[in-house]
Amino acid sequence: MNDVTTQAAEAPSLSRFLKAHVRDYALLISLLAIMIFFQITTDGTLFKPVNMTNLILQNSYIVIMALGMLLIIVAGHIDLSVGSVAGFIGAVAAVMMVNWKVDPFIAGIACLALGAVIGGAQGYFVAYYKIPAFIVTLAGMLVFKGLALTVLGGASVGPFPKVFQLLSSGYVPDIFNFTLNGAPFNLLALVIGIVVTGLIIYFNVRTRQNQQKHGLAEEPNVIFFGRNILIAVALIGFSWLMASYKGLPNVLIVMFALIALFVFLTTRTTFGRRVYAMGGNEKAAKLSGINTERLTFLIFVIMGALAALAGLIFAARLNVATPKAGLGFELDVIAACFIGGAATTGGVGKVVGAVIGAFIMGVMNNGMSIMGIGIDWQQVIKGAVLMLAVFLDVYYKNKG
Amino acid sequence: MQPILEMRGITKTFPGVKALTDVNLSVMPGEIHAVVGENGAGKSTLMKVLSGVYPHGSYDGQIFFDGTERKFGSIADSENTGVIIIHQELALVPLLSIAENIFLGHETARHGVIDWFEAFRRTKELLGKVGLQEHPNTLITNIGTGKQQLVEIAKALNKSVKLLILDEPTSSLNETDSNALLALLQEFRAQGISSILITHKLNEVMKVADRITVIRDGKTVDTLDTKTAKVSEDRIIKAMVGRELTDRYPPRHAHVLEPIFEVKNWNVFHPLHADRQMIKDVNFHVCKGEVVGIAGLMGAGRTELAMSIFGRAYGQKISGEVLLHGKPTDVSTIPKAMDAGLAYATEDRKTYGLVLIDHIKHNVTLANLEGVAAKGVVDDLEELSVANKYRKDLAIRCSSVFQTTVNLSGGNQQKVVLAKWLFSGPEVLILDEPTRGIDVGAKYEIYGIINELAEAGKAVIVISSEMPELLGISDRIYVMNDGRLVAEMPAKEASQEKIMRAIMKSWED
Numbered sequence: 032m033n034d035v036t037t038q039a040a041e042a043p044s045l046s047r048f049l050k051a052h053v054r055d056y057a058l059l060i061s062l063l064a065i066m067i068f069f070q071i072t073t074d075g076t077l078f079k080p081v082n083m084t085n086l087i088l089q090n091s092y093i094v095i096m097a098l099g100m101l102l103i104i105v106a107g108h109i110d111l112s113v114g115s116v117a118g119f120i121g122a123v124a125a126v127m128m129v130n131w132k133v134d135p136f137i138a139g140i141a142c143l144a145l146g147a148v149i150g151g152a153q154g155y156f157v158a159y160y161k162i163p164a165f166i167v168t169l170a171g172m173l174v175f176k177g178l179a180l181t182v183l184g185g186a187s188v189g190p191f192p193k194v195f196q197l198l199s200s201g202y203v204p205d206i207f208n209f210t211l212n213g214a215p216f217n218l219l220a221l222v223i224g225i226v227v228t229g230l231i232i233y234f235n236v237r238t239r240q241n242q243q244k245h246g247l248a249e250e251p252n253v254i255f256f257g258r259n260i261l262i263a264v265a266l267i268g269f270s271w272l273m274a275s276y277k278g279l280p281n282v283l284i285v286m287f288a289l290i291a292l293f294v295f296l297t298t299r300t301t302f303g304r305r306v307y308a309m310g311g312n313e314k315a316a317k318l319s320g321i322n323t324e325r326l327t328f329l330i331f332v333i334m335g336a337l338a339a340l341a342g343l344i345f346a347a348r349l350n351v352a353t354p355k356a357g358l359g360f361e362l363d364v365i366a367a368c369f370i371g372g373a374a375t376t377g378g379v380g381k382v383v384g385a386v387i388g389a390f391i392m393g394v395m396n397n398g399m400s401i402m403g404i405g406i407d408w409q410q411v412i413k414g415a416v417l418m419l420a421v422f423l424d425v426y427y428k429n430k431g
Numbered sequence: 432m433q434p435i436l437e438m439r440g441i442t443k444t445f446p447g448v449k450a451l452t453d454v455n456l457s458v459m460p461g462e463i464h465a466v467v468g469e470n471g472a473g474k475s476t477l478m479k480v481l482s483g484v485y486p487h488g489s490y491d492g493q494i495f496f497d498g499t500e501r502k503f504g505s506i507a508d509s510e511n512t513g514v515i516i517i518h519q520e521l522a523l524v525p526l527l528s529i530a531e532n533i534f535l536g537h538e539t540a541r542h543g544v545i546d547w548f549e550a551f552r553r554t555k556e557l558l559g560k561v562g563l564q565e566h567p568n569t570l571i572t573n574i575g576t577g578k579q580q581l582v583e584i585a586k587a588l589n590k591s592v593k594l595l596i597l598d599e600p601t602s603s604l605n606e607t608d609s610n611a612l613l614a615l616l617q618e619f620r621a622q623g624i625s626s627i628l629i630t631h632k633l634n635e636v637m638k639v640a641d642r643i644t645v646i647r648d649g650k651t652v653d654t655l656d657t658k659t660a661k662v663s664e665d666r667i668i669k670a671m672v673g674r675e676l677t678d679r680y681p682p683r684h685a686h687v688l689e690p691i692f693e694v695k696n697w698n699v700f701h702p703l704h705a706d707r708q709m710i711k712d713v714n715f716h717v718c719k720g721e722v723v724g725i726a727g728l729m730g731a732g733r734t735e736l737a738m739s740i741f742g743r744a745y746g747q748k749i750s751g752e753v754l755l756h757g758k759p760t761d762v763s764t765i766p767k768a769m770d771a772g773l774a775y776a777t778e779d780r781k782t783y784g785l786v787l788i789d790h791i792k793h794n795v796t797l798a799n800l801e802g803v804a805a806k807g808v809v810d811d812l813e814e815l816s817v818a819n820k821y822r823k824d825l826a827i828r829c830s831s832v833f834q835t836t837v838n839l840s841g842g843n844q845q846k847v848v849l850a851k852w853l854f855s856g857p858e859v860l861i862l863d864e865p866t867r868g869i870d871v872g873a874k875y876e877i878y879g880i881i882n883e884l885a886e887a888g889k890a891v892i893v894i895s896s897e898m899p900e901l902l903g904i905s906d907r908i909y910v911m912n913d914g915r916l917v918a919e920m921p922a923k924e925a926s927q928e929k930i931m932r933a934i935m936k937s938w939e940d
Contacts (some may be wrong), residue, residue: 245812300807301800308797311786318744318783319798319851320769378788 045251054372054424058387061420065391069398076401077394080276083269088199088348090393091282092117092341094386096360097367098293099334101385104368105297106327107310107377108157108164110334111361112149112171117342118357119175120146124343125188125352128195135195143339149175150335151328158327172361180354189351199348202278217278224270227287228263235259282344289337293382306330311378363392366413370420391416433498435460435625436514436594441480441492450476451490451649458594461623463616465630465640469671469898473649474629478596482516483509497593513593517583519602523571530554530567533586557585561615577608584615595619596627601635602730613639631728633664633935645670664935665928672898672927680903681879684886687906688719690757692859692890697751699739709735709746711914717859717890722881724905724922725894726930732914733894734778737861741775742768755858769798774857776848778864778894780841784848787837791829792818794836794847799855821850825880842873849880860884861892866900878904898927912937 049056070077077083096113103110120142127138153171157164190196207218239255242248250258273279297303309316309323317323341360346352371388373380392413399409436458443451451473458464468474479485481494483503494501496512503509506516523532530550539549554567563581565574571582580600587595597616601609616626617639630636636643637657645653645667653670655662699710709732717723725733738745740753742765753762755771762768768775777783785794795818796803803814818832825846829839836847845865852860862881866874881904884891895901901908901922908925910918910933918933 241812245815247815299809299811301804301809302807304793304797304800304809308786308789308793311788312782314783315786316797318741318765318775318777320742320766320855321797322766378786 045253048249048251048254054427055381055384057423058370058372058384058391062387062391062394065394065398069394069401073398073401077398078272080272082397082401083272084276084280086393086397087280087283087286089397090389091199091280091286092344093360093363093367093393094286094389095289095337095344096334096341096364097371097385097389098289098382099330099337100364100368101293101371101373101380101382102297102306102330103164103334104365104373104375105310105377105380106306106330107313108327108330109365110153110164110168110331111365112153112168112175113334113338113341113364114357114360114362115172115175115179116146116149116335116338116357117345117360118355119149119179119182120339120342121346121352121356122179122182122188122354124195124346125191126182128192129188129190135192139195139198139343142343143336146339146342147332147336150331150333150338153335154328154331157331158324179356183352183354185354187351187353189349191347191350196347196350197281199280199282199344200350201281203281203284205278211275214275217274217276220274220278221267221270223279224267224273227270228266231262231266232259285340285344290382290386297382302326302329307378309377363389366417367392370417372424388420432459434458434495435497436481437493437495438477438481439493439495441477441490441494443476443480443485443490449649451480454492454646454649454651456644456651458625458627459641460625461620462641463620463626463628463639465628465636465643466646467630467633467636467643467667467671468646469896472646472671474646475598476649477646478516478598478627478629481509482506482514482596510590513591514596515587515590515592515594516596517580517587517598517600519599521576521579521583523579523582525572526570528568528570529558529565529574529582529585532571532582533557533589535586537589553589554585557588558582560588561585562611575608577604577611580604580608580612581615592624594625594627596629598629599631599730600628601630601632609635631934632938633667634938636667637662637664643667647671647673665932668928668931668935672931679875679899681875681882683722683882683904683906685721685906686886687721688888690716690718691755692717693754693757694740695752695754697736697740698749699735699746700748702745702747705747709914710739713751713911713914713916715909715916715919717892719890720885720888721906722885722891722893722904724901724908725892725911726898726901726908727896727911728934729896731911731934733911734863735914736911737775737863737892737894740768741765741773741861744775769855769857772856772858773861774798774852774855774859775861776852776863776865778867780844780848784851785836785844788835790833790835791822791827791839791847792832795821795832795850795854798851802854802856817854818850821854825850825853826876840873842869842876845869845873845877846880849877853884857889859890859892861894863894864896865893866895866897874900898930901930902927910934 066077096117100110100113123145124138124142127133127141128135153167156162156167203219205217205219209216209218239248305316305321305326309321309326313323342357345356349356367389368380368385369388370391371381371384371386373385395413395416396409399412434457436456438454438456441451441454454473454477456466456477466474466477480490483506486504487502494503496514501512524535527535533554534550539546539553551567558565558567561581561584563578563585565578571579584595600612604612613635616628619626628636628640640657642657643655643662644651647670655667693716695714697710697713698708701707701709713736727733735745739749740762743749743763744765753760760771762771762773781787786797792814796814800809803810803817815832821827822829822832827843827846827850829843836844839847865881866877869877881891881893893901893905902925905922908920908922908930909916910930912934915937917937920929
């Protein structure tokens with residue numbers, strides 16, 4: 032009883048709370064600021080429904096790989112091979128579906144399994160032979176880049192079967208046939224958006240009530256309500272935008288489902304907890320009975336499967352598998368995690384952070400392209416932003 | 432004759448602890464001077480003051496060397512005047528050659544270009560002086576510890592040494608190497624080079640030392656001259672441990688039942704050097720409700736014994752049998768050992784015990800996440816109530832269980848480690864140095880927890896370098912030395928002198 036009262040008494044102090052969680056909010060505010068900046072500099076093109084849809088499609092594979100990469104980085108490792116693996120899997124999918132006429136569904140499953148095997152093979156050396164992941168995946172990067180070329184015979188293979196293309200170019204079909212101001216409006220997208228918003232707010236409120244009951248509610252009321260209103264506005268606004276174009280892309284559904292799954296995995300499960308513990312102090316985790324080798328191995332399997340999925344999405348989007356597919360993806364993925372607040376030393380990082388990091392990179396790519404900034408300067412600016420984000424992180428950590 | 436070194440009234444304080452109080456030490460030219468004392472008595476601190484690791488100004492008192500007062504600001508300062516310390520942990524780069532190591536930082540170079548011929552010539556000369564027959568090109572990693580020790584000494588000779596300080600030089604050497612090293616010190620003495628020898632091995636002290644300074648609790652308690660008076664080992668031991676036991680331990684009402692944990696013929700080899708046997712034919716048992724202490728000096732093999740039993744977390748080529756409740760039990764991996772009911776709380780809580788960047792709640796459940804989870808999903812509220820329960824039971828002082836463990840005091844960190852293992856529900860707990868670096872008040876609380884565990888029917892094994900502590904809390908004490916259990920005694924009949932004597936006797940055997 033005593034504990035509860037003391038904790039409740041010291042809980043909500045707005046300024047102290049903000050100070051403690053400045054990192055979490057700073058990231059979201061940065062994303063918003065960057066979006067508003069490009070909305071202005073592109074004369075309102077950024078938030079146009081068609082552009083928003085494109086933004087999602089262009090970045091989905093980066094976001095999906097960032098989910099796995101976050102686990103790897105939190106565990107204290109790195110995976111440089113994801114771009115090459117994604118490219119290789121795209122090539123294998125093309126050969127299976129186009130040349131061998133394998134059923135797209137079966138081929139897709141086989142490709143995901145192949146990705147998991149590749150991840151497992153690399154993870155095996157990292158976990159059981161203690162070879163640094165940097166080396167193992169650097170080797171993997173070269174191997175699978177080369178294998179992609181071999182499989183494709185140096186040429187592009189395509190186009191893919193219609194069903195497979197739907198993975199990237201398909202939308203959740205509308206059932207309402209509704210029009211707004213004479214233009215078709217995908218009401219289903221809006222409805223889904225509202226339902227999801229409702230669910231998220233319901234869960235947030237329930238968690239908060241539970242916390243309050245146990246005197247744990249850290250977050251001041253203002254922030255809690257503000258945050259939820261912001262989520263609602265953003266989600267409903269976003270689904271409105273999607274609805275006024277073609278609706279919700281299939282990829283978006285896949286991406287959101289995976290994000291939700293990984294948030295759950297990292298915050299609620301024993302698996303997630305063990306990954307953080309291992310990244311925070313591997314020796315202590317091992318002595319606490321955690322099978323760190325198997326855990327490391329599993330993380331790489333997951334990463335491999337996600338890289339494969341990203342490869343499929345990318346191939347379906349281009350509708351052709353090229354030897355150059357996946358080139359440099361790993362850099363965007365790794366950058367997304369670090370911008371999102373993951374620590375190179377392991378043990379620290381959030382899934383939501385990595386996703387926001389990926390979108391910061393994505394919005395900058397998109398915005399700068401619309402502004403007509405050349406690819407050369409785009410790279411310079413992206414590099415500078417990564418450096419700045421990590422510098423600020425380190426600077427404030429040392430200061431505070 | 433003027434002493435070459437005179438340390439007068441050295442007092443050194445760390446935040447909250449007085450490590451040295453008014454310590455005096457004088458060393459004559461051409462003398463082997465032994466400094467002895469228990470673990471933590473302040474020997475190493477004194478040597479760090481002397482060698483400039485703790486610079487002038489960070490301690491009180493004066494140091495006279497070669498007739499003038501010295502104010503060493505760094506190790507380089509002391510080395511330049513001829514005071515050279517060789518630490519227990521050798522400071523050699525394993526993958527460089529002998530010659531490269533000897534001249535590291537003092538290369539025989541002209542304008543940054545190394546004259547290798549000169550380096551080899553001088554290395555040969557120096558190796559000759561210490562009686563080491565190895566090629567200067569041999570890598571350090573390819574020679575044994577004894578020879579590495581000699582390379583360190585050769586390195587010291589290169590710097591024109593006047594006073595050589597050796598910190599536990601023979602602790603990892605076998606008998607032949609130890610004797611060679613001691614003979615070398617005697618040779619140096621003949622050449623007028625003085626040595627300070629810090630060691631636990633009193634037989635070595637008796638063999639070579641001219642004078643002996645005994646340090647206890649940060650104070651000089653005795654200086655003995657082996658030439659003028661007959662000094663016995665017992666006399667030294669008495670001076671080393673002669674403190675009065677006060678009421679620093681909670682009362683213990685032992686209720687010892689049948690043996691539940693037995694280890695038989697346990698042998699373990701070093702994880703890297705497969706030919707170095709770390710644990711030799713160890714047999715012991717612990718009973719339900721009993722607190723068993725394992726005494727020994729640093730490097731005796733106690734931690735290695737515990738970790739090798741706990742899921743083979745240490746060593747290789749492990750052989751032997753572990754019995755729980757009289758039945759042979761497989762403890763070959765950490766999860767298996769934990770399932771069998773073992774728990775091992777490490778001596779190094781920062782490296783092996785806690786995830787320092789995480790908070791108390793997550794650390795408490797780390798070893799038994801299943802206990803607060805259903806089908807792999809953690810029940811946050813259940814976890815919270817578990818953490819709060821241990822916070823209350825063990826009196827962990829913190830703002831809340833969401834406090835990051837890195838910010839806790841040593842005593843409270845130790846309690847979090849204990850909480851983690853208690854929550855794993857063990858029958859046999861091995862506590863390795865459970866009170867290291869903890870203040871007296873927290874120590875008393877930890878002893879209380881150990882008592883309660885025994886009363887609740889657990890078997891508790893406590894490894895500690897503090898003998899009074901073992902005498903105060905154990906029911907029975909094993910003495911370990913050089914990888915062997917060399918004595919076993921009921922705590923009632925045990926004394927510090929008896930334990931020390933058992934250790935010293937085992938060196939002689």
